[in-house]
Amino acid sequence: MTRFNTFLLVLVLAVCGLLVWQVTRIRRDLQQTVDSQQQLFEDILKSNDLLEPAAGTSSQKSTADENSAELTYVRLKLESAAGKALPGYNIELASVASVSQKVQSSDQTDDRGVAFERRLPYGEYWLRFKEDSGWRCTEKILLEFGKPFEQTIIAPDPQDRGQIEFVSELRSEPLRELHWGEIQERVGGNSYAVPYTPEPEDELEEFASLPVLGDGGVQTVGCSLSMSLKQDLKQPNGETYHWRWSLPGRGVLVTDNGLAYQIEESSSSTVDQDDVARLESLEDDQDLRFIVMELSEGESPLQVPAAAGELTIELSSIVARTDSEWTDLLAEHCDEPGPYWLQGNVQQQSVWLDRFLDLPEWTIGEKFGRVAVRNVTIESGQTVKISLRSPQPQ
CATH class of the missing domain: 2.60.40.10 (Immunoglobulins)
Incomplete structure (x- = not known):
C-alpha cells in the first residue's frame, strides 16, 4: 500500500511539473507575440510619419x-x-x-x-x-x-449634376370621407398595433372622432416622398462598388394646393384621450400619432439639385395638415410649433389610393410600408420631372 501511495505521489508531481512547463512555454510564446505586434505598430507609426509620398516609379x-x-x-x-x-x-x-x-x-x-x-x-x-x-x-x-x-x-464624378422637378396636380376631393390620423394601440412594452384607416364603405368605431376633410380638423392634403440615389460602378478588378449620394433634407412634400416643399426636419409625437377630449372614440390603450415637419418655402414647381445616377422615389404616406383648432389642441402636448400633419394609414391596395392617385409610371403596392415606388435615371445636365396627380373627375 505504501509503495502504491509513493507511486501516486510521484505521478502527481510529474504531471504538475509537466503542467508548469507547458504554462511557462505558453506565457513565453504569448510574450513574444505581443512584443512582435508592438514592434509592428512602432514600424507602422514610423513609416506613416516619415515615409514621403512616392513619386510613382x-x-x-x-x-x-x-x-x-x-x-x-x-x-x-x-x-x-x-x-x-x-x-x-x-x-x-x-x-x-x-x-x-x-x-x-x-x-x-x-x-x-x-x-x-x-x-x-x-x-x-x-x-x-x-x-x-x-x-x-x-x-x-x-x-x-x-x-x-x-x-x-x-468613382462618381461630382461634376455630373442634374435636377429633380416636382409638380403637383393633386385634388383633395377624393379623400373627403377619410378619417385622418394614425392610431397606435399599445400591446405591451414598446410594441404597437396600428389599425388601417377604414375603407370608404367600412366603419371602425375607434376612428369616429378623428378629423375628416370638410368637417373641420384638417385642410390641405399631400404626399410625403423619400428619395435615394446611387451609382453601382464596375471596377477594373471585376468587383462592383456601390456608391450612394445624400439628397438634401428629409424628403419632399407635394400638396393639393399646387405647391411642393422640401422636408427639412421631421419627427412625431402622440396624444391620447386624456390629453385631447375630442378623441373620445379612442380606447384607454390607444394613442393618436401626429407628425411635425419643418418645411421650406412652397414652390411650383419645386426644383431640387441632385447628382447624376439612379434615383428611387418612394411615396411613403398620404397626410393632411391640421387646421387652427386642431393645431391649438395638439400644441398643448408638443414642444414643436404647428401646424401638424395627420397620416391616412391606408392599406397598399386601398380604394382611397385609387381615388386619389393616378400614377401610371409608378409601381404601386409592391414594397411593404410604401404606397408607390418610381425608379428613374438622372443624366448629367438633365432635369427629371416628377408629377403627382389625381384622376380627373368624371
Whole structure:
C-alpha cells in the first residue's frame, strides 16, 4: 500500500511539473507575440510619419515594400468611368479585426486622383469613401502579406449634376370621407398595433372622432416622398462598388394646393384621450400619432439639385395638415410649433389610393410600408420631372 501511495505521489508531481512547463512555454510564446505586434505598430507609426509620398516609379514602390516584410504598400487612384482623375475624395482604411491596436489611416486624393502611397499591415480593411458633394461608399478589401495593393477605383464624378422637378396636380376631393390620423394601440412594452384607416364603405368605431376633410380638423392634403440615389460602378478588378449620394433634407412634400416643399426636419409625437377630449372614440390603450415637419418655402414647381445616377422615389404616406383648432389642441402636448400633419394609414391596395392617385409610371403596392415606388435615371445636365396627380373627375 505504501509503495502504491509513493507511486501516486510521484505521478502527481510529474504531471504538475509537466503542467508548469507547458504554462511557462505558453506565457513565453504569448510574450513574444505581443512584443512582435508592438514592434509592428512602432514600424507602422514610423513609416506613416516619415515615409514621403512616392513619386510613382516602380523602384520607389519596391523600396517601400522592402523596408518591412510585415507591411503592405498601398496606393489608390480614383477616376471617373470616362478616365478623369477625381481629386478631393476623402478615404479611410480601418482594420476589420481588432488586434492589440486597431489600424486606421486616412488620406485625400490629390490632383492626380491618388491617395495613400504608404505602407500598412496586411489583413482585412473597411475602405470608406466620402466626398463633399454627398457621395459615400464602403467596401471591404484584403491587403495580402508581401503583396502591394495598387488599385484604380472607378468613382462618381461630382461634376455630373442634374435636377429633380416636382409638380403637383393633386385634388383633395377624393379623400373627403377619410378619417385622418394614425392610431397606435399599445400591446405591451414598446410594441404597437396600428389599425388601417377604414375603407370608404367600412366603419371602425375607434376612428369616429378623428378629423375628416370638410368637417373641420384638417385642410390641405399631400404626399410625403423619400428619395435615394446611387451609382453601382464596375471596377477594373471585376468587383462592383456601390456608391450612394445624400439628397438634401428629409424628403419632399407635394400638396393639393399646387405647391411642393422640401422636408427639412421631421419627427412625431402622440396624444391620447386624456390629453385631447375630442378623441373620445379612442380606447384607454390607444394613442393618436401626429407628425411635425419643418418645411421650406412652397414652390411650383419645386426644383431640387441632385447628382447624376439612379434615383428611387418612394411615396411613403398620404397626410393632411391640421387646421387652427386642431393645431391649438395638439400644441398643448408638443414642444414643436404647428401646424401638424395627420397620416391616412391606408392599406397598399386601398380604394382611397385609387381615388386619389393616378400614377401610371409608378409601381404601386409592391414594397411593404410604401404606397408607390418610381425608379428613374438622372443624366448629367438633365432635369427629371416628377408629377403627382389625381384622376380627373368624371
